[in-house]
Amino acid sequence: MRNIWILCAIFIFSSCAKDVPVPGDDVAQGPTPLNIQAPFGLPQLTIPQNNPTTLEGVALGRKLFYDPILSGNNAMSCSNCHAQNFGFTDHENTLSTGIDGIAGTRNSMPLFNLAWAPALLWDGGATDLESQVLAPITSPIEMHEDLTNALDELNAHSEYPALFEKAFGTKSATSFLLMKAIAQFERTMISADSRYDRYIRGDAQFSEQEIRGMNLFSDMNKGDCNHCHTLGGLFTDFGYRNTGLNLEYNDQGRFLITLNESDKGKFKTPSLRNIALTAPYMHDGRFETLLECVQHYNTGFQQHPNLDPALAFSVHGRLSQTEMEDIVAFLHTLTDSAFIANQAFSAP
Template identity: 40%
Template sequence: MKKNQKIVFVFFVSTIFSVVFFSFKKDKIEFIQPKGFPKPLYDFSKNPLTDAGFKLGRKLFYDPILSKDSSTSCNSCHLQFSGFTHVDHALSHGIHGLKGNRNSPVLVNLAWQKFFMLDGGVTNLELQPLAPLTNPVEMDENMAHVVMKLNRSHYYRSHFQQAFGDSLITGQHVLKALTQFLVMLESYHSKFDKVMNGEEKFSVEEENGFRFFKKNCAACHINQTFTDGAFHNIGLPYDAELKDVGRMKITKDKRDSLKFKTPTLRNVAASYPYMHDGRFKNLDEVIDFYATDKSNNLAVDKLLRRKIIFKNNDKKDLLAFLKTLTDKEFLNDLKFRDWVNE
């Protein structure tokens, strides 16, 4: 090859390489409407998704700068491998080693939720991050101070400029960026989805478990989101130490005492411990609880006041079905990881 030809060849190869590399790096952030799911409730028109906004939200989610002493990030209590919750303890641990009084929920398919928090105390996803940010036992910060710290950073100024066209960082844009990351946490690649889409088949146990689930559980854990987004008293005994009255805390209505939001069951096998206070260590304990007779407790939701009868292998089969809701693609998706240099 002549020298000139060599230069042209090297130029050609490096152009192709960079086109491929940058188009891979840029891969567009897009909200997918998964097959069979209802329409999302989140209003995307008020906060249009962009690559830059999503990546900025991801960076903020993993950055302890959002807490008073830079010790605690959102990710401290919401870890990807467990469906963005924590699994090592029942009640969440925040700043200064302080304990909260609730178990952190999974962050999965939030675009379909109308109420946030286990008592529905927040009704707008964009305002949700303010709760942990300002909670004295979670991040103990205030937004004005976060904004001041972020404005000192060249990195953040240039990334807010890219995402929102304004290099002066505002609290509203911090919340919008975090929300772009949160709404993208979509899980719809579990075995259950593949079976529903005709790509895979349930085992005999899973099939029996699904039948049992449809009969006894799906009235509250409804459709592909596995939650009706409503509040129910499922008969868990009141914890006199935590004094958590659930939905009544918000509505002050006695009829809402001990009602909690129905959680999604997506990735449930990975997100132990269970219930608002993490009182059950594993799914066997949850299933044993649903098998107890609640017919004498008039406060319990009427759907659960009749005894659920488990026969033969029903418990094992139900467990096998619940495990089909694990979405390994979601739990390992690199696009939700912490990318330090983006």
């Protein structure tokens, strides 16, 4: 008897409510949830509740990421400075250069495993992926586009209104939805299948040199790279540090955000995954090769007042030439060829 009442109630409800989803109608059913799982070796991840990942949202974000429509001259997309075959960084320019040919002050950053990053940019100036999206679009030294203009173009486009509707249930593109879609796509860009990962899983072999390099990487009295670029998982602890690149920094890094003297010359510790693909190196792209980077930590760093203690107390010249080459050999095992070939992240 009770069941009959429930059935009646459902019937009454569904016959009155005109907007009840009709099976088979994609739009009415809403976007398809996409559950992003942390792969083996990476920590748990949290997706923000106000922007759940969906198949349609990711597809829209991917199209936008590759679409020059978001730039002032309709000639530059995110992918110009974030190219997949270079781990989504810019191989062409030491300092990123926008549509007007004006160079910025920083080297482009690789894009992967961003779902785990507590903050973005070299100085941590953006605290989530959503809020980072508009900066390159509107920056006069990057895509130099007027936001209203970009949204008008999207709304007048032959395909975008339908794609926004599929992803977010509304045909009209807004800056919020643009931010959400691109952030969703970026969260799916996960890299955790390098030869190092396969070695850890027992599916690949390391040469003797690579094993020596891995040990030097985490030896406190040798490379001590592990101190900041945590071995395994994300290969960074996301800390801000001064690595003694200069005695006087033109770009004061983290200081620009916090205005604390003690943050002068500090930059976000980057992941070392895919590092063999992402030259040139450092926030200003000053080093061309990985060996130059290791040399910097061995003998090149300068005694800036904020120099990280891990370096300030390390012995100059503690690594021999062979040991530096061993570390470089290990860094090459962090290349994830499957990630850079993954069609899901290529231009649609």
